Amino acid sequence: MPANKVKKKFIAVIGGSQCTLQEAKLAEEVGRELARQGAILVCGGLGGVMEAACKGAQAEGGMTIGVLPSDIRSSANPYVQIPIVTGMGYARNVIVVKSAQAVIEIGGAYGTLTEIGHALQSGMPVIGLNTWTLSRNGQVDTAIVLAQNPEEAVRKAMVLTTT
Amino acid sequence: MPANKVKKKFIAVIGGSQCTLQEAKLAEEVGRELARQGAILVCGGLGGVMEAACKGAQAEGGMTIGVLPSDIRSSANPYVQIPIVTGMGYARNVIVVKSAQAVIEIGGAYGTLTEIGHALQSGMPVIGLNTWTLSRNGQVDTAIVLAQNPEEAVRKAMVLTTT
Amino acid sequence: MPANKVKKKFIAVIGGSQCTLQEAKLAEEVGRELARQGAILVCGGLGGVMEAACKGAQAEGGMTIGVLPSDIRSSANPYVQIPIVTGMGYARNVIVVKSAQAVIEIGGAYGTLTEIGHALQSGMPVIGLNTWTLSRNGQVDTAIVLAQNPEEAVRKAMVLTTT
Amino acid sequence: MPANKVKKKFIAVIGGSQCTLQEAKLAEEVGRELARQGAILVCGGLGGVMEAACKGAQAEGGMTIGVLPSDIRSSANPYVQIPIVTGMGYARNVIVVKSAQAVIEIGGAYGTLTEIGHALQSGMPVIGLNTWTLSRNGQVDTAIVLAQNPEEAVRKAMVLTTT
Numbered sequence: 001m002p003a004n005k006v007k008k009k010f011i012a013v014i015g016g017s018q019c020t021l022q023e024a025k026l027a028e029e030v031g032r033e034l035a036r037q038g039a040i041l042v043c044g045g046l047g048g049v050m051e052a053a054c055k056g057a058q059a060e061g062g063m064t065i066g067v068l069p070s071d072i073r074s075s076a077n078p079y080v081q082i083p084i085v086t087g088m089g090y091a092r093n094v095i096v097v098k099s100a101q102a103v104i105e106i107g108g109a110y111g112t113l114t115e116i117g118h119a120l121q122s123g124m125p126v127i128g129l130n131t132w133t134l135s136r137n138g139q140v141d142t143a144i145v146l147a148q149n150p151e152e153a154v155r156k157a158m159v160l161t162t163t
Numbered sequence: 164m165p166a167n168k169v170k171k172k173f174i175a176v177i178g179g180s181q182c183t184l185q186e187a188k189l190a191e192e193v194g195r196e197l198a199r200q201g202a203i204l205v206c207g208g209l210g211g212v213m214e215a216a217c218k219g220a221q222a223e224g225g226m227t228i229g230v231l232p233s234d235i236r237s238s239a240n241p242y243v244q245i246p247i248v249t250g251m252g253y254a255r256n257v258i259v260v261k262s263a264q265a266v267i268e269i270g271g272a273y274g275t276l277t278e279i280g281h282a283l284q285s286g287m288p289v290i291g292l293n294t295w296t297l298s299r300n301g302q303v304d305t306a307i308v309l310a311q312n313p314e315e316a317v318r319k320a321m322v323l324t325t326t
Numbered sequence: 327m328p329a330n331k332v333k334k335k336f337i338a339v340i341g342g343s344q345c346t347l348q349e350a351k352l353a354e355e356v357g358r359e360l361a362r363q364g365a366i367l368v369c370g371g372l373g374g375v376m377e378a379a380c381k382g383a384q385a386e387g388g389m390t391i392g393v394l395p396s397d398i399r400s401s402a403n404p405y406v407q408i409p410i411v412t413g414m415g416y417a418r419n420v421i422v423v424k425s426a427q428a429v430i431e432i433g434g435a436y437g438t439l440t441e442i443g444h445a446l447q448s449g450m451p452v453i454g455l456n457t458w459t460l461s462r463n464g465q466v467d468t469a470i471v472l473a474q475n476p477e478e479a480v481r482k483a484m485v486l487t488t489t
Numbered sequence: 490m491p492a493n494k495v496k497k498k499f500i501a502v503i504g505g506s507q508c509t510l511q512e513a514k515l516a517e518e519v520g521r522e523l524a525r526q527g528a529i530l531v532c533g534g535l536g537g538v539m540e541a542a543c544k545g546a547q548a549e550g551g552m553t554i555g556v557l558p559s560d561i562r563s564s565a566n567p568y569v570q571i572p573i574v575t576g577m578g579y580a581r582n583v584i585v586v587k588s589a590q591a592v593i594e595i596g597g598a599y600g601t602l603t604e605i606g607h608a609l610q611s612g613m614p615v616i617g618l619n620t621w622t623l624s625r626n627g628q629v630d631t632a633i634v635l636a637q638n639p640e641e642a643v644r645k646a647m648v649l650t651t652t
Contacts, residue, residue, distance in 0.1 A: 040408075065408065071424050071448070071578060073489070082366075082391065083336075084410055085424040089560060089576040090281060091254045091414075095421075098397050098411040108299050110306075113280030118253060121273040122397070133298045136271050143273075163399075203571075228571065234415060234587050234611070236652075245529075245554065247573055248587040252397060252413040254577075258584075261560050261574040285560070326562070416607060417580045434625050436632075439606030444579060447599040459624045462597050469599075 010065075011157050012042040012100035014116075015049025016109030023049055023107040026129055028056035029150035030104055035062025037158055042067065042100045044092065045076045045083060049106045054079030067096045094118045101161035104153050105131040105144070116144065125160035127153045173228075174320050175205040175263035177279075178212025179272030186212055186270040189292055191219035192313035193267055198225025200321055205230065205263045207255065208239045208246060212269050217242030230259045257281045264324035267316050268294040268307070279307065288323035290316045336391075337483050338368040338426035340442075341375025342435030349375055349433040352455055354382035355476035356430055361388025363484055368393065368426045370418065371402045371409060375432045380405030393422045420444045427487035430479050431457040431470070442470065451486035453479045499554075500646050501531040501589035503605075504538025505598030512596040515618055516541035518639035519593055524551025526647055531556065531589045533581070534565045534572060538595045543568030556585045583607045590650035593642050594620040594633070605633065614649035616642045 011034055015027060031053035034041050041057045043050040045066020054064040058079045066080035071087030086092040097103060097118040102125045105112055119126045120143050127145045134141040147153035174197055178190060194216035197204050204220045206213040208229020217227040221242045229243030234250030249255040256274060260266060260281040265288045268275055282289045283306050290308045297304040310316035337360055341353060357379035360367050367383045369376040371392020380390040384405045392406035397413030412418040423429060423444040428451045431438055445452045446469050453471045460467040473479035500523055504516060520542035523530050530546045532539040534555020543553040547568045555569030560576030575581040582600060586592060586607040591614045594601055608615045609632050616634045623630040636642035
């Protein structure tokens with residue numbers, strides 16, 4: 001039987017390559033919870049939020065994919081099991097998003113904005129932990145689904161995944 | 164003498180491929196003003212804000228570059244003089260931004276967010292007309308330079324251009 | 327211990343999305359042999375040579391990665407376990423190559439030429455089964471390492487992998 | 490009237506960033522001839538064949554576009570008038586090809602192979618001056634149109650351009 005009939009869910013975890021300790025803690029717990037629920041973690045493969053999430057996923061036996069901006073395989077954080085080497089710089093952000101079926105955003109670097117934009121544009125669910133609030137003309141955009149903690153973020157992501 | 168010693172400024176105009184009449188009017192006037200000041204307009208090459216800006220620039224004898232997402236040359240709006248055909252979908256957004264020295268954002272589609280993110284991440288000035296407001300933890304991010312009208316937007320873009 | 331300390335080798339299998347039965351047979355056997363030797367198969371994720379290689383790898387319990395040109399996850403052949411969704415068209419060819427440490431070419435569509443070029447340019451070993459011969463000014467370029475059969479191709483690829 | 494109703498032809502000139510003096514001479518003459526015939530030159534924006542072609546085109550008043558691999562605007566050779574800044578590394582090769590309507594290849598670096606592949610795959614005419622010969626199973630692929638000199642290369646490119 002073809003392997004991809006047994007559908008694993010691919011969830012992206014997005015955030016800065018530099019982050020606060022609190023963000024790292026949230027990311028690691030998101031990674032752990034994704035692994036426990038059988039999801040495959042997709043990220044940008046570098047440090048900060050990405051590394052913490054991969055570390056958490058791996059600790060629970062989960063699989064981790066890192067879509068790297070440079071063309072240097074070893075630029076991946078040590079918890080990336082599947083490095084995808086693009087050499088395309090920040091153009092790789094769109095691949096991180098498209099390779100997932102839901103996106104969990106932690107914190108809010110500017111690169112994260114590009115990924116929120118790509119996800120919302122293609123109708124992919126974005127779950128935010130401590131992330132950007134977007135508004136226009138005084139009205140808050142409610143497209144980002146807020147979560148209060150890692151467990152809630154993963155639960156919502158698993159439910160909202162696109163096909 | 165090498166041509167690029169005579170420095171023309173490249174300014175990107177960004178916004179939805181669908182837009183309100185008011186946004187189209189703003190975009191056309193931005194395009195006109197850019198041409199009057201000798202800047203070269205870079206955009207995503209499609210309709211809406213992009214088309215209106217190109218139309219304005221061309222009316223004043225300016226040059227227009229459209230970085231297209233599809234691999235179909237004729238998908239460019241009729242006012243694009245230099246179509247750059249990428250076939251890379253929304254990954255082309257990063258090229259629109261990087262090929263410019265300042266970005267003027269009009270309105271606020273989700274694709275625009277990706278371009279704001281790419282620009283701010285690389286330290287490029289972003290001038291906003293009617294665009295997104297970004298905030299975190301209740302604090303508004305002030306990286307986007309606001310302008311009240313097309314003339315002010317172009318003036319600020321011309322002054323703030325990076326090299 | 328970080329997972330990527332246990333180094334799996336990533337080998338790309340490249341060839342047309344349409345192919346002869348003989349090429350498909352070669353590709354399937356290459357996939358089987360890669361899996362037996364513990365390598366992870368990277369390919370463009372579509373039909374023809376790519377599908378046959380993935381089918382072979384999966385039959386032996388190997389892991390398969392498909393770097394897709396479109397933004398449609400379900401465009402992957404049914405033996406792709408890890409679909410990487412780029413939406414970048416043929417620009418994704420460079421990612422297939424860079425994500426591997428050696429490339430096995432089977433047959434010779436024009437798209438394959440782009441991948442041979444990217445690989446040789448970056449100093450990555452290319453092993454050819456039934457593939458292009460390149461020459462300039464009457465002199466054959468010997469950069470492509472020839473193999474007579476799938477087993478030899480995989481053996482050479484495993485030995486020549488870059489880090 | 491929309492500007493792009495007045496159709497200028499876009500022709501790519503492709504070749505190594507390092508080249509022989511003879512190749513540089515051929516490239517410069519190709520650039521001159523393209524400008525004389527009113528075509529717009531597209532290239533990868535760097536040195537060698539690309540710089541010589543741009544220099545020739547500019548000497549005759551032609552327009553030159555350079556699609557750069559890095560994200561550094563000033564990496565363009567001094568004869569590039571329109572730098573397109575991709576930051577995508579060699580993935581930009583596909584943009585050079587797609588933004589043209591015919592390709593003239595001079596000499597034969599490995600990067601050139603990627604561009605020949607992209608062009609032939611999409612049915613775009615490739616005119617070769619001193620370039621690769623491709624063969625399979627002892628049979629030469631005749632898809633590359635050979636030219637004996639710059640004037641013949643440009644004449645053939647102008648006639649064969651796709652729409």
